Amino acid sequence: MPSNRCQRMPLFAAMPIAAWLAVVAVTDPTVVPASAAAMVHEEEWGGAAAGGACAAAKAEWLAEAGSFDPETGREYRNFPPDRLVDHLSMTLRMRFPDLSSARFTATETLRVRGIGVPVHLLRLDAVGFRVDAVRRDGVPAPFAVDDESISVQLEPPLESGEEASIEIDYECRDPADGMIFSHAVAEKGLSAEIHTQGQPDTNRYWFACHDFPNERLSTELIVDVPAGYQVSSNGRLVSQETQGDRAVWHYLQERPHVNYLVSLVIGQFDRVELPPPRSGVPLTVWAPKGRGPDAQRTYERTGAMIDLFERRFGTPYPWKRYDQLIVRNFGAGGMENTSATTMYPTAVFDERALLDGDLDGLISHELGHQWFGDLVTCRSWAHIWLNEGWATYCSALWQEESGGREAYLDSIRGSFQVARRDTTDGEVGMVSTVYGSPNETFGRRPNPYPKGASILHMLRAMLGEELFFEGVRRYLERYGDQVAETDDFRHAMEQVSGLDLEWFFEQWCRRPGTPQVKATARYDAATGEVVVDVEQTQSIDARTPAFRFELPVLAIGDGGETAFRIDVRDRKTTYRTKVAGVPSMIVVDPELHVLKSLTLDLPFRMLLEQARRGPTIAARRDAIEALRARSEPEVVELMTAIVRDSQRRHTERVAAFGALQGFDSSDAKESIAALIAESDPDARLRVAFVDAAADLPRAEAIPILAKVAANDESYACRARAVEGLGKLKSAEHADLLVELVDYPSQSDQVRNAALGALAELDDARGLDLAIRCAELGNPDRARPRAVAAMGRLAHHDRERTIDLLLELLKDPESRTAYEAGDALA
Numbered sequence: 001m002p003s004n005r006c007q008r009m010p011l012f013a014a015m016p017i018a019a020w021l022a023v024v025a026v027t028d029p030t031v032v033p034a035s036a037a038a039m040v041h042e043e044e045w046g047g048a049a050a051g052g053a054c055a056a057a058k059a060e061w062l063a064e065a066g067s068f069d070p071e072t073g074r075e076y077r078n079f080p081p082d083r084l085v086d087h088l089s090m091t092l093r094m095r096f097p098d099l100s101s102a103r104f105t106a107t108e109t110l111r112v113r114g115i116g117v118p119v120h121l122l123r124l125d126a127v128g129f130r131v132d133a134v135r136r137d138g139v140p141a142p143f144a145v146d147d148e149s150i151s152v153q154l155e156p157p158l159e160s161g162e163e164a165s166i167e168i169d170y171e172c173r174d175p176a177d178g179m180i181f182s183h184a185v186a187e188k189g190l191s192a193e194i195h196t197q198g199q200p201d202t203n204r205y206w207f208a209c210h211d212f213p214n215e216r217l218s219t220e221l222i223v224d225v226p227a228g229y230q231v232s233s234n235g236r237l238v239s240q241e242t243q244g245d246r247a248v249w250h251y252l253q254e255r256p257h258v259n260y261l262v263s264l265v266i267g268q269f270d271r272v273e274l275p276p277p278r279s280g281v282p283l284t285v286w287a288p289k290g291r292g293p294d295a296q297r298t299y300e301r302t303g304a305m306i307d308l309f310e311r312r313f314g315t316p317y318p319w320k321r322y323d324q325l326i327v328r329n330f331g332a333g334g335m336e337n338t339s340a341t342t343m344y345p346t347a348v349f350d351e352r353a354l355l356d357g358d359l360d361g362l363i364s365h366e367l368g369h370q371w372f373g374d375l376v377t378c379r380s381w382a383h384i385w386l387n388e389g390w391a392t393y394c395s396a397l398w399q400e401e402s403g404g405r406e407a408y409l410d411s412i413r414g415s416f417q418v419a420r421r422d423t424t425d426g427e428v429g430m431v432s433t434v435y436g437s438p439n440e441t442f443g444r445r446p447n448p449y450p451k452g453a454s455i456l457h458m459l460r461a462m463l464g465e466e467l468f469f470e471g472v473r474r475y476l477e478r479y480g481d482q483v484a485e486t487d488d489f490r491h492a493m494e495q496v497s498g499l500d501l502e503w504f505f506e507q508w509c510r511r512p513g514t515p516q517v518k519a520t521a522r523y524d525a526a527t528g529e530v531v532v533d534v535e536q537t538q539s540i541d542a543r544t545p546a547f548r549f550e551l552p553v554l555a556i557g558d559g560g561e562t563a564f565r566i567d568v569r570d571r572k573t574t575y576r577t578k579v580a581g582v583p584s585m586i587v588v589d590p591e592l593h594v595l596k597s598l599t600l601d602l603p604f605r606m607l608l609e610q611a612r613r614g615p616t617i618a619a620r621r622d623a624i625e626a627l628r629a630r631s632e633p634e635v636v637e638l639m640t641a642i643v644r645d646s647q648r649r650h651t652e653r654v655a656a657f658g659a660l661q662g663f664d665s666s667d668a669k670e671s672i673a674a675l676i677a678e679s680d681p682d683a684r685l686r687v688a689f690v691d692a693a694a695d696l697p698r699a700e701a702i703p704i705l706a707k708v709a710a711n712d713e714s715y716a717c718r719a720r721a722v723e724g725l726g727k728l729k730s731a732e733h734a735d736l737l738v739e740l741v742d743y744p745s746q747s748d749q750v751r752n753a754a755l756g757a758l759a760e761l762d763d764a765r766g767l768d769l770a771i772r773c774a775e776l777g778n779p780d781r782a783r784p785r786a787v788a789a790m791g792r793l794a795h796h797d798r799e800r801t802i803d804l805l806l807e808l809l810k811d812p813e814s815r816t817a818y819e820a821g822d823a824l825a
Helices: 017-027 036-040 048-065 292-299 302-313 360-369 385-420 438-442 448-463 465-479 486-497 502-510 604-613 617-629 633-644 650-662 666-678 683-693 698-711 715-727 731-740 746-761 765-773 783-796 798-808 814-824
Strands: 085-095 103-114 119-125 129-136 143-145 149-158 163-173 179-182 193-196 216-226 230-233 236-243 246-258 264-267 270-273 283-287 322-326 340-343 376-378 482-484 516-524 529-536 549-557 560-568 572-578 583-588 597-601
Touching: 103 119, 129 143, 129 149, 149 163, 216 230, 216 264, 230 246, 270 292, 283 292, 283 302, 302 322, 302 360, 302 385, 302 465, 322 360, 340 360, 360 385, 376 385, 376 465, 385 448, 385 486, 385 617, 438 448, 448 465, 448 486, 448 502, 465 482, 465 486, 486 502, 516 549, 516 583, 529 549, 529 560, 529 583, 560 572, 583 604, 597 617, 604 617, 604 633, 617 633, 617 650, 633 650, 633 666, 650 666, 650 683, 666 683, 683 698, 683 715, 698 715, 698 731, 715 731, 715 746, 731 746, 731 765, 746 765, 746 783, 765 783, 765 798, 783 798, 783 814, 798 814
Parallel strands: 085 216, 283 322, 322 340, 376 482, 516 597
Antiparallel strands: 085 103, 103 163, 119 149, 129 163, 143 149, 179 193, 193 264, 216 246, 230 264, 236 246, 270 283, 516 529, 529 572, 549 560, 549 583
16 A cells, blocks of 8 residues: 655646745745655654644645534545446456557446436546547447546436446546556666556546445456557456557456456566465566566465465455566555555565565565455445455464464564554544545554554454454455455454454444553462552543453463463453462463553563563563663673574564663673674674664774675665764765665665765765666666755755756656655755
8 A cells, every 4th residue: 555645736736746845945945844845755644744734734634524624513524435336347448559658548348237226427536538438338428527537427317227338438648646657768678667556546547437445346458558568457368469569468357346456567577477376376476577586586485375365264365366566666565456466666585685584574465455455345444454454464374374473473563563653542543434535544543554453363362263263254255255344344253253342343443542551460478379450551531441351461480370361441450369389470461462552560580581481472572671671780691692592583682682772781782792793694683783883982883884884695784884884974984885886785775875875974976876876767766865865965066966856856756756856845
């Protein structure tokens, strides 16, 4: 899902805000507020950096589509638009005369059926089309076109059960959204490329549709392109024919899906076949030319992921194929288009890049969407967690399959971090019809990605393995090929469990916030009891009363293990229970049954023991976190031992190293220096060492950073070392930084770091290097970093740089154009 971006101002519809601000800044700097650059990239309206302009825009925005108009008293909420007709199928015949002119002609045929009330006017979302003709069942039909739609007059009206075929002949030129044209750059060996991005509601910019997820239809694309280009769309390839200098590709997606999942990709790729799953689904990666072997290495576990999900969900992979397409200028990480996921442009790793981590999280996330989001789609954007929360949880399931229970709990603990931002003073819950635009639902404080995954984990813990996955299977069986809401999923879980879960879904899905829990535990030797005090410290009021949950606790000692659950419903709860022998640990929620922010108040010895040998990685990391406030020699010694323990997961070792960095003792500083000197085989740990090295005294830090920058196998380590050299103003290594501008690395991270470091040093050579790296044809996500360096170094050749930045405002790649606006502003 692409990130939010401030919308374009109506008076300057053809110019991004950044470009407009930059032009004004150059001509009259007094007009542009100091926060202009931050405003352009503000992810959410009304943030602190946005200043008055975005705040005013937010007020107007919410008046149009928010919850309440204070002037009239009218409530505004977002509900699914009326369908009026059942959209049965769409056939789209498209012709691209070439791939450089950003235009195409098309004939779209929609087959619809009346549902209930007679339909006199069929309105379709469509933006920026030149419509030449509209026909109903082959007969010309009256129509009207405005800035947002095509309206077709149906006389006689379409009655319930009656079918009609609506044909639209149109031309589309340089669509403002939804279809992205990437230009050919011959000197860089790049051919032209096109891809689409429909979520949440931008496919209306290239075909007419009911652009909301409460309608499903089959789709067929027949695409005429210059010979030599490859075409992908949804479903199966029916045919591909080349005649002379033209080629026609025909795709059919027979099983219905929603309009935002319709995809089109045109370009020249290495197509790599992957090992199929047991079910035999064909798997292909469309990789940049020359990257086929790397694509095989990066995506080779896709088939095993399908095997896992088919087994867990009890539902076969739903579509005819599964392709993953790596495209230029893609705005997000991945997009789960039905049977054909789009991936970001550098989503292919060479062998060295895999030292820093793999792409399995993203691959499993987008693959999980083929069930959750594509087979079953949220009925409205208010319920987007049913798509994104499930896809995030699918990544955790793959972690469990490939890395075991520890990897799974580590993933869930990561999702639990949403609790830090999702507080009870939030305006809305995760599931809410109150939003200004669909994009907003993807980035709420109760973020549907991690919070949704956390809710699914809690349900699994509450119901147990068998009932949870039985409920999942029932949900997919009942709502496959349909749309669903949160209560539909709830009902499936209630039916298999016999439990009433309305309170659970109301509390975790619809209410804002999560509990902030302080747990105090001790052993009462006089009574032989463990005593646990649980306090909810978040803001509690009539709107957000105390949370209800069962908090598991495990007491471990020479007398064995005693497990118990504390029923928490009040602000403060105290629980006492007998245990056999003196416990060495009292572990709160070791399996993460409750989404929360946790503060532990345990005896020092118990915390040490829990960090040393707690029963789960979640328990150990909780203890490490609690010990960050203690800098006793024993803590330093234990954290150092954890860092050195290669049998532990890298996340646990990095957490222990982070704790050491927070200590201000000489012991801690000696340990940090020793660990840095020892290095480590795991690049993910070395990255933490490099960051810490930059904080050492300058005379110690610079030789370490220079050695890593010049020699380390890891791209990430080199990049962070280069950043450190820039931070420390290491002018003596400027020549090395210049050399590293041309060092190839995953996502150009070393080059980006080198340009930033040269800007930190104010080295004039960096300007020419940044200008070269900002040229069209360089990787689209690296070019903005080069443009930023140009802005910082512009004073070395001000007039020339301003001229180049003004030219870049017209750049066909939006990231670069926006960054040029920032640099000028």
